Amino acid sequence: MNSYGYFCNTRIEMGIGTAKQLPDLLQSLQIGSSILLVSDPGVVRAGLIAPIQTSLEAAGFRVSLFDSLSQNPRDTECLAGAKIFNENKVDAVVAIGGGSAMDTGKAIALLGPNGGTPTDYVEGRRAYTNIAPIICVPTTAGTGSEVTRSSVITEEATHRKITLKHASLRPILAVLDPELTLTVPPFVTAATGVDALVHAIEGYTCRVTNPISQALGARAMETIVSALPIAYRDGQNQKARYDMLEGSLLAGLCFGSADVAAVHCLAEALGGLYDTPHGVANAVFLPHVLRFNAVVNRSMHADLARYMKFAKDSDTDQAAVEKLIVGIEAFTKALEIPNLKDLPGVREEDFPKIVELAVQNGSTPSNVRPITATDYLQILERAYLGV
Ligand SMILES: [Fe+2]
Numbered sequence: 086m087n088s089y090g091y092f093c094n095t096r097i098e099m100g101i102g103t104a105k106q107l108p109d110l111l112q113s114l115q116i117g118s119s120i121l122l123v124s125d126p127g128v129v130r131a132g133l134i135a136p137i138q139t140s141l142e143a144a145g146f147r148v149s150l151f152d153s154l155s156q157n158p159r160d161t162e163c164l165a166g167a168k169i170f171n172e173n174k175v176d177a178v179v180a181i182g183g184g185s186a187m188d189t190g191k192a193i194a195l196l197g198p199n200g201g202t203p204t205d206y207v208e209g210r211r212a213y214t215n216i217a218p219i220i221c222v223p224t225t226a227g228t229g230s231e232v233t234r235s236s237v238i239t240e241e242a243t244h245r246k247i248t249l250k251h252a253s254l255r256p257i258l259a260v261l262d263p264e265l266t267l268t269v270p271p272f273v274t275a276a277t278g279v280d281a282l283v284h285a286i287e288g289y290t291c292r293v294t295n296p297i298s299q300a301l302g303a304r305a306m307e308t309i310v311s312a313l314p315i316a317y318r319d320g321q322n323q324k325a326r327y328d329m330l331e332g333s334l335l336a337g338l339c340f341g342s343a344d345v346a347a348v349h350c351l352a353e354a355l356g357g358l359y360d361t362p363h364g365v366a367n368a369v370f371l372p373h374v375l376r377f378n379a380v381v382n383r384s385m386h387a388d389l390a391r392y393m394k395f396a397k398d399s400d401t402d403q404a405a406v407e408k409l410i411v412g413i414e415a416f417t418k419a420l421e422i423p424n425l426k427d428l429p430g431v432r433e434e435d436f437p438k439i440v441e442l443a444v445q446n447g448s449t450p451s452n453v454r455p456i457t458a459t460d461y462l463q464i465l466e467r468a469y470l471g472v
Contacts, residue, residue, distance in 0.1 A: 105140070116257075164202065170194075175217065184225070188230055188237055224266060226281060232337045233340070245357055285303075287346040297342070302336065305333075305336040313332075358430070358439065359431060361429075361430075368417045383406055386409055387400070
C-alpha cells in the first residue's frame with residue numbers, strides 16, 4: 086500500500102472550435118493585457134497563428150509573437166524569447182504549437198520574470214518562483230505538455246537535454262481544439278502520436294506510478310492504438326484527430342504526476358545529439374525497452390498488450406507479452422517510422438555518449454526494471470541491428 090500524490094491544476098477545455106473561445110477564456114482568467122504568443126515557424130506558416138492573433142487583438146489584448154525555435158528547443162532560444170518577454174512587458178505566455186513551442190513557452194514564462202538560464206533552475210541555483218501564467222494550445226497530438234509540469238530544453242553547448250520540472254510550470258489553461266491538428270502532415274502525426282503512446286506506457290509502468298496515472302494511461306493506450314493509424318492515413322478525419330488529441334491529453338495526465346522512463350532517456354539522448362524528432366527517437370527504442378522490462382514485470386506488461394488489443398483477455402501472460410512486442414513493432418512499422426540505423430547522423434561510435442546521456446537522465450531511476458549502462462548499450466545495439 087504505497088502513498089502517492091496526484092496533481093493537475095490545469096483547466097482543460099476540449100472540443101472542436103474551442104480555439105475560437107481563447108479571447109473570452111483569457112479574459113475570464115484576468116491575467117493582464119500583454120500576451121506573448123510562442124509558436125514555431127511551421128505553425129505560423131500553416132496559418133494557425135494569424136486568426137488567433139487577430140481575435141486576441143480585437144478583444145483588446147496587446148500581442149507579441151516569438152517563433153524562433155527549433156524542433157528540439159535550445160536554451161539560447163529560450164533566452165531570446167525571455168528578452169522579448171521583458172521588452173514587451175508581457176503578463177502571460179500563450180504557447181500555440183507542438184511540444185517544442187509549449188516547452189519553450191514554459192521556459193520563457195520562467196526566465197522572463199526571473200532571469201538566469203534553464204540550467205540554473207535544473208541545477209538548483211535559482212528557484213522556481215514568480216512564473217508568468219502559462220496557457221497552452223496544442224497543435225499536435227503527442228507531447229501532453231499542455232497539462233504537465235515539465236519543459237525539456239537542449240543545452241546548445243553540450244547537446245544535453247535538460248528538464249525544467251516544477252508544479253508552477255503547469256499551464257493554468259489548456260485549450261484543445263482538434264481542428265488545429267487537421268493539417269499536421271502524416272510523418273509528424275505518426276511521430277508525435279507514438280510519443281503520446283510512450284507517455285502512457287512509461288507513465289503506467291514506471292516505479293513512481295499510481296492508480297490514477299494507471300487508469301488514465303490504460304485509457305490513453307486503448308484510444309491511441311485505435312485512432313493513430315486512421316489519423317495517419319486520413320488527416321482530415323475529425324473523429325481520429327479528436328481521439329488522438331484526447332489520447333495525448335490522457336497520456337500527459339498519466340505521466341505528469343508519475344514519470345517517463347528508459348525509452349525517453351534513450352530518446353532524449355538521441356534528440357540532443359542528432360536533433361532526431363522526439364517521437365521517432367521514442368519509437369525506435371520502444372519494443373527493445375519493453376522486451377527488457379517485461380522479463381521481470383510480466384503480468385503488468387501483459388496488461389498493456391490487452392489494453393492495446395494486441396492480446397486477448399484469455400491469453401496467458403507469457404503469450405500476451407510476446408504479442409505486445411510483436412504488436413508494437415508492427416504498429417510503428419505500419420506508421421512507416423524509420424529504424425535507428427536509418428536515422429540521419431546516427432553512428433555506432435557515438436553509442437558510449439548516448440549511453441552516458443541516458444544514464445545521467447533523471448528518469449533512469451524511474452524505469453520499472455533497474456537499468457545500467459551495460460543494459461542501455463545492449464538495447465541500443467539491438468535497436469541498431471534490428472534484432
Ligand atoms: Fe515524450
